[in-house]
Amino acid sequence: MNRIEQLKNFLKENPKDNFLRHSLALEYIKMGDDLKARILFEEILANSPDYVGSYYHLAKLLERLEQTPLAIEWYEKGMLAAKNANDQHTYNELQSAYEDLID
Numbered sequence: 001m002n003r004i005e006q007l008k009n010f011l012k013e014n015p016k017d018n019f020l021r022h023s024l025a026l027e028y029i030k031m032g033d034d035l036k037a038r039i040l041f042e043e044i045l046a047n048s049p050d051y052v053g054s055y056y057h058l059a060k061l062l063e064r065l066e067q068t069p070l071a072i073e074w075y076e077k078g079m080l081a082a083k084n085a086n087d088q089h090t091y092n093e094l095q096s097a098y099e100d101l102i103d
Contacts, residue, residue: 003027018044018051026057034061045077052082052090056097063101071101 007024014020025040041058044051055078062071075098082091 004031016047018048018054022051022054022057025054029057029061034065037061049077049081050085052078052085052087055079055081056090056094059094059097063097068101072098075101 004024004027007020007027010020011017011024021040021044025037025044028034028037028040038058038061041054041061044054045058055074059071059074059078062068062074075094078094079091079098082088082094
């Protein structure tokens with residue numbers, strides 16, 4: 001059983017588990033299925049805007065797809081969420097990627 005199948009099986013038992021959903025999205029990226037990854041990241045953040053780890057990966061994905069305005073928007077949302085969560089490490093990562101993109 002591959003990693004994607006394992007994660008899907010775990011999600012059957014815990015369909016709202018953001019860690020599992022985030023992990024599945026990362027696996028989709030590895031497989032080159034950016035659309036499935038994007039959908040998962042957007043669902044996670046729509047339902048759990050405080051799940052700060054997904055902002056970076058979604059914005060990076062959008063950046064790679066040359067959807068720069070959307071990537072900037074997600075970096076900004078992520079920085080705000082990280083600031084609200086007092087997660088300085090994630091804030092710094094988002095800010096660095098954001099500044100690299102807008103420069």
